[in-house]
Amino acid sequence: MLPALEALDHAAITAWLKETDEHVLEALWARADEVRRVHVGDEVHLRGLVEITNYCVRQCAYCGIAACAGPLPRYRMTHDEILACARQGRDLGFGTIVLQGGEDPGTTGAFVDGVVRAIKDETGAAITLSLGEPGQTATSCDSRPPIRISTAASIRACPARCRTASAS
Numbered sequence: 001m002l003p004a005l006e007a008l009d010h011a012a013i014t015a016w017l018k019e020t021d022e023h024v025l026e027a028l029w030a031r032a033d034e035v036r037r038v039h040v041g042d043e044v045h046l047r048g049l050v051e052i053t054n055y056c057v058r059q060c061a062y063c064g065i066a067a068c069a070g071p072l073p074r075y076r077m078t079h080d081e082i083l084a085c086a087r088q089g090r091d092l093g094f095g096t097i098v099l100q101g102g103e104d105p106g107t108t109g110a111f112v113d114g115v116v117r118a119i120k121d122e123t124g125a126a127i128t129l130s131l132g133e134p135g136q137t138a139t140s141c142d143s144r145p146p147i148r149i150s151t152a153a154s155i156r157a158c159p160a161r162c163r164t165a166s167a168s
C-alpha cells in the first residue's frame with residue numbers, strides 16, 4: 001500500500017524509482033492508474049507535439065538527427081513560429097503542447113522560458129518540455145555513422161524524453 005503522494009519524500013521516491021520487482025510495482029502502477037482516472041478519466045487526451053529544433057549535440061547511434069547524422073538540413077524554429085503552432089494546437093483542441101527537440105545549445109533556457117510564458121498566456125495549455133539537458137557540450141563525431149531506424153523525427157525514441165518537465 002502506497003502512502004499519500006504528499007507523504008512521499010526524496011528517499012521514498014528514489015526507492016520506488018529503483019524498484020524492479022514487478023509484484024511490488026503493481027501497487028505503484030495501480031496508484032498511478034487511480035490518479036490518472038481521477039484527473040483525466042477514461043478519455044483519450046491528445047498532445048500537440050512541436051519539434052522546435054533538430055540540432056543536437058548528442059550522438060545516439062539510432063537517431064536520425066544526432067550530431068553527426070548527415071548530410072541533414074538543420075532548423076531551429078523562432079519564437080513566433082512556435083507560438084503559431086501552439087495557437088493551431090489550441091484551435092485543434094489539444095490541451096497539452098509538447099515542445100520537443102534535440103539537445104540544442106542554440107535553444108537557450110531564456111528562449112524556452114519566453115516561449116513557454118507566451119504559450120501559457122495565449123492558450124492556457126499545459127506544456128511539456130522534451131529538450132534534453134541544458135548546457136550540454138558538443139560530442140565528437142564517431143567514425144562510425146549513426147544507425148538510422150526512422151526518418152520521422154516526431155516518432156523517434158529519444159532519451160531526452162526521459163527527462164521531461166511539465167508545466168500545468
Ligand code: SF4
Nearest residue numbers: 056060063066102158
Ligand atoms: S535521441 Fe535525442 S538526445 Fe539522442 S541524438 Fe537524437 S535528439 Fe539527440
